[in-house]
Amino acid sequence: MARIEPKTLRIGAGAGFQGDRIDPAVVLASQGGLDYLVLECLAERTIAAAQLRRLQEPGTGFDPLLEARMEALLPFVERSGLRIVTNMGAADPVGAGKVTIAIARRLNLRVKVAAVTGDDVLRLVKPGMTALETGRALRAHGRLVSANAYLGAEALLPALARGANVVITGRVADPSLFLAPLVHEFGWALDDWDRLARGTVVGHLLECAGQVTGGYFADPGAKDVPDLAHLGFPFADVDADGFASISKVPGTGGAVTVRTVKEQLLYEVTDPTGYVTPDVTLDLRGVRVAEVGPDRVAVGGATGRARTDTLKASVGYLAGWLGEGELTYAGANARARAALAAGVLRERLQEAVPDLELRIDHIGVDSAHKSSFGHAHDPYEVRLRVAGRADRRAVAERIGWEVEALLTNGPAGGGGLRKSVAERIGIVSTLLPRAKVAAEVTLLQSRYAAKAR
Amino acid sequence: MPRKLAELAHCRAGDKGDTLTLSLFAYRAEDYPRLVAQVTPDRVRAHLSGIVKGEVRRYELPELHALQFVCEQALAGGVTASLALDAHGKTLSYALLELELD
Incomplete structure (x- = not known):
């Protein structure tokens, strides 16, 4: 079963979808003792909608709640050394980075923001390519407005290595947002498939935030969840081998149990024997979960196989x-x-x-x-x-x-x-050759931020 | 003997395009063999015949006392094409739990 080494990394999930609640993220940031806070806010359709919005009104291609979330959370970046990773860049990560810098300036905070781009592959996608779901040419479906490749954890590593304390991306596979800090902090090789697999499981469990702490779960009489109104968001304590325990801030509502964790483990998994992410091909058959404390569940046992040579693009x-x-x-x-x-x-x-x-x-x-x-x-x-x-x-x-x-x-x-x-x-x-998709990092740093008084 | 699947198991629904996933978990480990024996892909396909139009695959995950059902052509074409109120199929976990056991 999972063992927790002395050196662990604590990663929290501060949003699990575009419109998620903000208060639980503030609780995590202020009381969670986190090293990283990840906000996953980008569904398949969200990025296409953002692309359309940007075409109609330049400067609006990022997440509409970016400012509200950053205003609430940026103070903790400076105060406690928390690093934020988020895909709120949507169709315009650099624009989102500039807005974040402007907020930091207004709040008199120093932050170093990195925008990760390269997921926009509309130029690489040809209308004659085949759609995986229908087997028909892309052009047969309608006028194409966006194409975004699912980048992996690798795309975020340069941003973390250069010391960014806020990393803003567009389309990145959801678990990769969580895997990137683990790879960065523990120095995992990008072909260490079993560690990448275990880290991906951590990301998968956290990526829907409240769905592992009792949200989308409660059923009175059958699956009771205490104080759902104040549902706390989860964090994971992860060791250098990728073994982890999932928990939440004491005093928050919700529950972390074997049942909540198992439901989220298989959520949206269309092949538990070979779940393909940009980072690894994940096998969940060996995963074991066990309650190791109040609202604390240990997870381990995933195995991995080599990643594919292609990236999926939406x-x-x-x-x-x-x-x-x-x-x-x-x-x-x-x-x-x-x-x-x-x-x-x-x-x-x-x-x-x-x-x-x-x-x-x-x-x-x-x-x-x-x-x-x-x-x-x-x-x-x-x-x-x-x-x-x-x-x-x-x-x-x-x-x-x-x-x-x-x-x-x-x-x-x-x-x-x-x-x-x-x-x-x-x-x-559709699938694109991995080698054709190149991620880039744009750093927006302290010169924009106000000097400390 | 319990009659409805809901009395023995809990379930979560997920979606990927037009594909529905239904994750089924025995509340008690000792009931898992009964789920494996009775909640077969064919029975699930028949039970959800008003909804699922394609193939139903089942994965057994004994460590988790879980069965994972992957149902193709289950969401009326997916969120885009679907005219359904619940285009993601979020409520369909409870459709599976209506299954009557022998």
Whole structure:
């Protein structure tokens, strides 16, 4: 089982998705005794959306919460020597670095920021290349707007070696954000597959922040989690061989148990025998977990094989427009009135737009699982939801408009209208030769920062 | 004897494009063989036939008392193409737990 050597590194997870909560990160930074705080904020679609935003309005290609997070956390970089690693650079890591320097200046803090770029591979991706998911040419999916390679831990090493205390990236594989500090601090070789595998497991467990401390887990009576309202974010104490224990700051809500850790260990893993990251091919079959203290779980036993010669790139394309509308029916015969409304809508929309791709859900009955698995179901209220995809905005808008018209032209007692229309960005993947993708580091340092008074 | 899978196991759903992962864990180690015997890929495929259109692969992870199900074509084309309310399939762990055991 895992053993903890005297020299360990403590890495915390301060965000697990773009819109994650900020307060738990502040608790970690102020009370966690961390060496590194990693903020993972970039989903597949987020970076394509950021790319579009940047095209429309230059200077907006990084994470919209960058300033809020940095204002809350930068003071701890200077105060306690904490180093921050984050992918909040999104489509513009250098721009994010400049904003971070400006915040440091305003707060009168000295920081050295490194922006890691090179993930933007739109120039390398040819429209004739094949999409992994569909087997069709990329161009067949729609107009390409972004292509970002998943960089590995290696891309962050020069930034750490040059003493940056804030490292800001664009697309980097999530666990690699955590693996990079381990490789840097412990001097692991980039072909030390078993250590890289164990470090990748640590990253994988931490990358969704609260999902390993009781978030996305609690189920009253079956899997109780104390004080979920004040859910604490996790940290790992990792030794020089990559054996680790996962824990959280005492006094915070949530729980770190064998169960929470196991659920996160397999989360989104499509092959536990060979999980490919840019750094290593990971085998989870030997992983063991054990409770070694209150809210502390030891993890070890992963093994690794050589990394692949290719890097995966996420390619974003314009995928048309989504139109939606919702309306509630309640009380006697609610389900039948909702069904009548659904039939009316279908007729009206299909007469207006014959080839419209349409989905109608009865929320409260069968919207989530297309079945209520044998429960006899006569709900007190039903929320009708209509969604459709269209190539043109005006057609997508028609969907919400017809739902709205049900208020006066549909069954009795429909209320609580919501309608929306949104542009959709599609994502497919392709593989690029690793050697073609070159990461770069831009240092933005103290000359921007205010002198200490 | 417990009848619903939910009484013996907990589950977490994850997504990668149009692929759904369902990680199933026995609450008690002694129930794991029963999960291995009864929660087969074919049964999962049949149980989720309204949702999963492609292949279901199962990995056994005895150290963790876990089964990992990887379900293809399970998310109505993935987040982009899907018109579903829960395009990521986050709620589908509880669909699996509705499975009735023998």
